[in-house]
Amino acid sequence: MYQIIPVILAGGQGTRLWPKSRAARPKQFIDLVGDTSLFQQSLERVANTERYGAPIVITNTEYRFIVAEQALEANVPLGAILLEPVARNTAAAIAAAAQVAVNADENAILHVLASDHLIPTTAEYFAAVDAAAAAARGGNLVTFGIAPDRPETGYGYIAIGDALAHGAHKVAAFVEKPNLDKAQSMLAQGGFAWNSGMFMLPAKLFLAECERLAPEVFAAATAAVADARRDLDFIRLDETAFAASPNISVDYAIFERTDKAAVLPVSFAWSDLGAWDAVWKGQTRDEAGNAVSGPTLLSNTTNTLVVSDGAHVVVDGLDDIAVIATEDAVFVGRLSAAQNVGKIAKTLRADAATRALTETHKTSYRPWGGYSSILMGERFQVKKLFVKPGKKLSLQKHHHRSEHWVVVRGTAEVTLDGAVTMLAENQSIYLPLGCTHRLANPGKIELELIEVQTGSYLGEDDIIRIEDEFGRQ
Template sequence: MEPVISTTIITPVILSGGSGTRLWPLSRSHRPKQLLPLTGEKTMLQMTSERCRDGSCFAPAIIVTNALHATEIARQLAEDAPSAIILEPAGRNTAPAIALAALESAPDAPLLVMPSDHVIEDVPAFHAAIAAALPLVEQGWLVTFGITPDKPETGYGYIRRGESVAPGVQKVDAFVEKPDLARAADYVADGNYSWNGGIFLFRADAYLAALDRFEPEMVAAVRASLEGAAREGRMVIPAAEAFLSAKSESIDYAVMEKAERVAVVPVEMGWSDVGSWDALHALGGSDGAGNVIRGDVLAIDTEGCLLRSEGPVLATAGVRDLIVVATRDAVMILPRGSSQDVKKIVEGLKATGHVTLDVPF
């Protein structure tokens, strides 16, 4: 890979606090989707870290997660050791989580904030978008990366792009809530909207200055939690009482929708948030019958299915357009296109306190 920019070293900030229940029965509280090898041999977290491995461009990452996953994260990233693993006492959404990383960084460090569980198939395109953003970031702008939509999608927020402020970079006109299908189709037809993929680039001091302006009590609580933090090697354990007093808010609501100098780099980079089993079917590389198969599976006269086994043999015959996922202790069967119903399944299991929500498969 060519260096993003020869004089600037970027600090990756990887947010790894999600529970990933939309991919039950594989994803569970003790082993959520970012810690699983869903699209290849490596886990989602490992692939996220690898995108920023080049030491001429990137410093070691800062991981923000929780105590439940700390040991496994350290194990998975043994070859890409982070500079710090910050353990949130409890989830407070993305704005306080990023504040932890910003306060742990050098003030002038550009921070590349990424969720730990997204797919980016065209990494060179991602790096090119980073390079386009850096000149503005060094001037104090807050930059997000807008995913070029390939279909009307009601599950994502959108970014309306405005005037050009640098080559390949536009000012953000507005962040738009998740639309209904008709409005999503209008956005795609308009051509001036991007999906909000939740990936950001800004200097640590620019982000903290924005928080000081718009959410001073939040950032004060996060500062206090780090002042009282315990430290064990790379592990940073913020003081719980102070951190829990921070308001729970996303970076979009707390900062990006309020700040003036906010820009977007539109990019086509083979992005997916892997938010459902249907998304995994689309990513999986199907056989001649449209099946995406993983594990010990026998598929006879079977078309258009996602079939995945993590243990027992899974056999199908004469079925179409199903999602079937088997672990050693659970089997889930859904029609393709009904991934949203996993939420209903998880809610039903929660109501009974079922162990398969928590026990690793």
């Protein structure tokens, strides 16, 4: 029996959906379309245990707790969370995942998918997955080729060759991202598909082709898995070994060179949500062509996307506009020119004064819960902390600040210089500068508390961790 192992690539740091997508919590982990994240929606597509084994997720160190928490929340048990110590593009990442998969089952078939694409789970989609798996079992490295519905210049194309079994075809040629003329002529001519970045691969065959066509990638991935280190639920690939891999995509390294490449032309709905206009297209729109999320009032406005995290957004008399309002940033621009957002985010990131706007949200997530920064003063700041039931923060102290905690929901267990106190809603405690302290939620509901910090320096790096159940320093 051939088991299909989902391999989910979840290390990307998209900038084109700024200001919602930020380095600390990019596109795939935020609730962009619907009530769950795109990563969780990707997990849900592979959650059928009759079709799939437990997924392997490849991500980086920074996102490891988000991945673990969101998988837990989606109730999809993971087979492994592979941590890339450095980014080396898709060839090395997939090769490492393939090694992990064949170590468990040498006949494994890998279903490689992005964590940030939007694919409605229709019968047509699953029929395509099954066809791709059958074609892969027949000895093909299968890529899903999306039927183009517009002369898109942002994707690579595949020229569809001779028919193979199960609806797959030989790849006649890979076509680089075309200009508009070329894209229009391919659309008119037919016989081309978009290269989706989604694959169905016999793991052993993939590794053999990788060893033959990209031996440095193969050697690096193999050694990085062999020397990997288990850390809680994570598999940390060996840094020295993995860093030796060339930085190359699986398309360049393998697909464009192998004679085993096959394409399965598919026509299910698919979007890479590459920019705000794609998010708009991916949503239900009203008669005037508007898609909104959050509190909004539109008057005489058409073909517009509004995404608000809280502020009431009013748009009057405009067409083809994106308004994206987060707590600390607002983007306003033409929806049809939404690809400019990537450049703008890079401009903001390059400037020290605006860099934080591209890095973090006002709310930061931690393995124990997280915190929202709600007010920053000159010598004080106010945060709301939320701690999941049963979770515990590190035992820590600060050199430059005192803290006041007021419990506003749930129950807190506070350890202060060795003494343990329980606080209920509406109780408070004072943590003087230099004391060792630890916060835990011993209850069954989420704990929320307001923290008022005062002191001369209030940075996140003034935390001396004495003990931490998440292995953080």
